[in-house]
Amino acid sequence: METQALTASFTVIPNRHPASDEERWLAMENPVFGKVFTDHMARATWRDGEGWADHRIVALAPLPMHPGAAVLHYAQQAFEGLKAYRHEDGSVWLFRPEANAARLAASCRRMALPEVSEQDFMAALEGLIAADRNWVPGTPGASLYLRPFVFASEPSLLVQPAHEVEFLVTASPVGAYLSAGDTGVPIWVSRGYHRANPGGTGEAKTAGNYAASMLPQQEAKEHGCQQVLFLDAKEDTYVEEFGGMNLVAVRADGSIVTPRLSGTILPGITRDSILTLLRDEGRNVEERDLALTEILEGVESGEIVELFACGTAAVVTPVGRLASEDFDVTVPRVEGESVADAVLARLTDLQYGRAEDPHGWMRKVLDAPEG
Numbered sequence: 085m086e087t088q089a090l091t092a093s094f095t096v097i098p099n100r101h102p103a104s105d106e107e108r109w110l111a112m113e114n115p116v117f118g119k120v121f122t123d124h125m126a127r128a129t130w131r132d133g134e135g136w137a138d139h140r141i142v143a144l145a146p147l148p149m150h151p152g153a154a155v156l157h158y159a160q161q162a163f164e165g166l167k168a169y170r171h172e173d174g175s176v177w178l179f180r181p182e183a184n185a186a187r188l189a190a191s192c193r194r195m196a197l198p199e200v201s202e203q204d205f206m207a208a209l210e211g212l213i214a215a216d217r218n219w220v221p222g223t224p225g226a227s228l229y230l231r232p233f234v235f236a237s238e239p240s241l242l243v244q245p246a247h248e249v250e251f252l253v254t255a256s257p258v259g260a261y262l263s264a265g266d267t268g269v270p271i272w273v274s275r276g277y278h279r280a281n282p283g284g285t286g287e288a289k290t291a292g293n294y295a296a297s298m299l300p301q302q303e304a305k306e307h308g309c310q311q312v313l314f315l316d317a318k319e320d321t322y323v324e325e326f327g328g329m330n331l332v333a334v335r336a337d338g339s340i341v342t343p344r345l346s347g348t349i350l351p352g353i354t355r356d357s358i359l360t361l362l363r364d365e366g367r368n369v370e371e372r373d374l375a376l377t378e379i380l381e382g383v384e385s386g387e388i389v390e391l392f393a394c395g396t397a398a399v400v401t402p403v404g405r406l407a408s409e410d411f412d413v414t415v416p417r418v419e420g421e422s423v424a425d426a427v428l429a430r431l432t433d434l435q436y437g438r439a440e441d442p443h444g445w446m447r448k449v450l451d452a453p454e455g
């Protein structure tokens with residue numbers, strides 16, 4: 085697909101009716117994940133033969149859309165999720181945004197959508213964060229969740245790549261995503277449903293993958309579980325990932341095992357960062373096929389001492405229970421500090437500027453306020 089970069093930076097047309105200070109404070113007090121939106125959004129439009137144009141930061145508003153817009157019928161869409169963190173001095177930072185830009189470009193290629201360049205991705209984020217600087221929380225564990233997305237807006241019922249495409253970014257103040265409590269999150273292992281097939285769209289971040297995960301997610305809820313874990317579609321044997329997070333296992337000898345990026349798993353940026361931090365500690369990290377039976381037997385025998393989910397939204401969340409139609413296994417909490425606790429602290433210390441950033445992952449987008 086032809087790629088034409090958005091070269092100009094985004095023009096800002098301020099929201100003339102932003103939330104009042106009081107409305108904003110109330111909205112930010114205890115936001116439900118992804119339910120509160122800031123005053124602005126970034127937006128650009130692509131037309132075949134013309135490329136990207138009209139890049140702007142405007143008031144957040146509903147999108148007038150033709151009922152024939154291709155995305156509504158064929159889900160030609162790709163998206164991202166990343167967070168902006170406020171440091172103690174008031175400055176605002178992104179964590180590895182160029183990795184999200186690269187993954188969005190890869191997802192766009194898979195979905196036959198025009199790519200958004202890294203430069204334009206960054207310009208949209210920086211423009212939006214600057215316009216909504218007061219919406220970046222300063223409370224511990226909170227952040228501004230950014231949702232870049234690209235979709236086919238062309239009114240057309242033909243099954244073909246759209247000639248008109250929109251790129252948008254919205255922003256939402258967020259707190260914690262999953263509540264792990266003291267016992268960890270209960271997980272339902274889906275037997276009847278798969279998330280992705282070889283050659284399908286599993287490694288793209290695209291709407292249809294999530295639509296397909298909702299029924300199994302509902303099944304998980306009906307069994308008292310918070311999240312669903314999928315097995316591979318080909319052999320129905322190997323664990324792949326959760327509906328919206330990657331999985332990591334810790335063995336009794338301190339080594340780490342996680343499913344390899346097989347083409348049907350989303351290459352999580354949190355996953356990659358955590359594996360890097362764990363390798364920095366000198367741990368042995370294996371990325372390979374990981375059978376469900378290896379996990380169940382490992383938990384049973386004590387060979388596997390921890391399981392955790394990782395992703396931008398959930399950060400690092402311990403798994404407390406694995407259940408399905410034919411098993412129900414409790415993952416005991418480790419005594420003292422777990423690997424999940426330690427790596428969560430290392431990662432969040434880095435993200436919130438409380439620790440050094442040896443890998444140069446943080447990118448400053450707003451300076452500390454003067455005075």
Ligand SMILES: Cc1ncc(COP(=O)(O)O)c(C=O)c1O
Pocket residue numbers: 165325326327328329330350351352353354355394395396397
């Ligand atoms: C299916 C899936 N797997 C894994 C992840 C974790 O990816 P990341 O760490 O980049 O947020 C996500 C979240 O984006 C996801 O939706």
